[in-house]
Amino acid sequence: MNIHPKVTPIYQTSVFKFGSLAELEEYYTAPSHNGRYCYSRAENPNTDELVNEVARLEGAAGGGVATGSGLGGLLAAVAATCQAGDHILCPEELYGGSVVLLTQEMTRLGISTDYVPLAELYDLGRWVKPTTRLVLAEVLSNPLLTVLDGPRLAAACREQGVKLLIDSSFTSPILTRPLSWGAAMVWHSATKYLGGHSDVMAGVVVAADEALGHRLRQVGTNLGLTLAPMESWLTVRGLKTLRLRMRQHSENALAVARFLAAHPAVAQVYYPGLETHPGHDLAQAQLLNGLFGGMMSVRLHNDTAEGADAFFQRTQLFPLAPSLAGVASSSSYPLGTSHRGVPGERRQALGITAGLIRLSVGVEEVEELLADLGQALGG
Template sequence: MDLTPIHPKVTPIYQTSVFKFNSLAELEEYYTTPGRGGRYGYSRSEHPNSDELVAEVAKLEGAAGGGVATGAGLAGLLAAVLATCQAGDHVLCPAELYGGSVVLLSLELSRLGIETTYVPLADLYDIAKWRKPTTKLVLAEVLSNPLLTVLDGPRLARACKEQGVLLLIDSSFTSPILTQPLSWGADMVWHSATKYLAGHSDVTAGVVVARDPAIGKRLRQVATNLGLMLAPMESWLAVRGLKTLRLRMRQHSENALAVAHFLANHPAVEQVFYPGLATHPGHALAEHELLGGLYGGMLSVRLADDSAAAVDRFIQKSKLFPLAPSLAGVASSCSYPTATSHRGLTDEQRRSLGITPGVLRLSVGIEEPADLLSDLQHALG
């Protein structure tokens, strides 16, 4: 069937594992031409849907070096680290870091000879103090998980550049609508596309894009060699999600700000962690650093009854904030960091980070704000 005259408005799903060649000359051209000459061979290496997703994210981030889409968010982190580090190298991170990242770095990559050091975020900016001769990479989050500490991205980027260390920014909580870390001087931006990029809780994916084409090429090589490449269907769904990203992020942010103000005045809540509140210690920095006057859809609270039992009562009474281990879908949800993202840490480690038994993380969706506040009032009653 000749499909030449067909011009779809939306890119089709190329649900195929391989692509055909008409001759040995075409096959040779595929392997020897830079950029594959516009051809595709094996979906483990590349396919049109993954390329479209990476191109769209790269455009949003201003990433001239391209990148790669992976089968999960953590696979994106794995690709970023292995594209820039090898056995004997050292990675520097803030102690306030997503638990899954900590497990990957400290449990798995350490077995491959890549060392990681964690220091308080407030001290991380002094890269010269912490770097070793083998330090190759710094990883940090724009907003820390789960207590929403605000990163001074431009300051960290300047410090990394001065010390000759690459900077990888996890922008999963903010998306390119709120932050574009390459404009600060970061070298790579990593997204768990499972979260805001896809946005509908029906995709598991990661995307990493780079400033330098050499790093972008190496990201693709690592993803190909390790089988990390995102499949066509999931790539297509993530691209579909991107088309409403700007609208969703505005509604997520507006709803979260309303929820944060409500919770800040509720007697059952001891503390609200949301950079959009003037009382948040990072509010001034967030106001300057985040784009469009938006602060995102993620917030955390510490209940006045700082106990797991109080959290469990909330979970069982809430109808619009169901307990779920992930975040950032169009429908609201809640998560309990002690038992999910940071369960791999000891009680002492969690307490040192401020993650006490009564800390609950809320992912605020795009529902009617009045419905969300009514549900919270009931759940905290």
């Protein structure tokens, strides 16, 4: 019987069978295992399909690894490039989960991290040490949407002989392809836009060159980070609509940002699609397809926890949730979630105040979103 499925089946198996010792030996000695599979911690057809598709979208010749969460991808990237005694540089404007992983966990393993204001990080020679191995930066910072000059930072990293890892979770390959700037790796929390439906936890990191891609896969296997088959299948399903979703997310978000910028209850809107955003020109020149993404943050005039909580309790279409980038809109509270583990004085310096709300704009009818925001803000 010939079976030709249009969609890759789910290989929900932990192991694959061999018919002889010769087949087993061929698996371990042939280049790329000669298309065979052995143990899903190392590789699985569904996981390979996900990595290959993200690598194709990113132009990543080296391939990479899919992991059980977004932070698993960061762990794989750090473990693939750093060892005890090494040093990492990051902008101060960085997702709180990344800060906690680097500061609380990697330091215990002898890998140190310094945080520099993004505007100063481009002068990389001031900050690198002989042990600096990696620079991590976000295309659009979480949560205030500071726009990275990716080509400029990549050039500085090349000059200093340091690898650049870009977190593209807010933008996806539809808006940015950091390897084309000269980054060594691009990392996604695939839980966000790649999966897109708030029903999967996953991370993907892919590399520009084959040696680094091989090391990522090796680390994923050795540390047990590799994503399971079902989650890989779900994420691949999400990728099939990524281009369509990113266009609608971006179109809706621009309308929402313009509405909020004119609302009397809103003190400031952080969205690079607005002409008033300090990074607008850079974003317009650097982001692809004329899109600015679906993420923004809003600071209320009532810059208090009470003001923010009133919004969360009134809204019907932006429920309070700790993640982002699903087809359904949501809101988040950086002070109490993503940056909860960041010291208070540093949060204050970064502008993460009690009245700051992060919005993930979905693909619903935009008129419904605007009406809900208006009533939630008391308008």
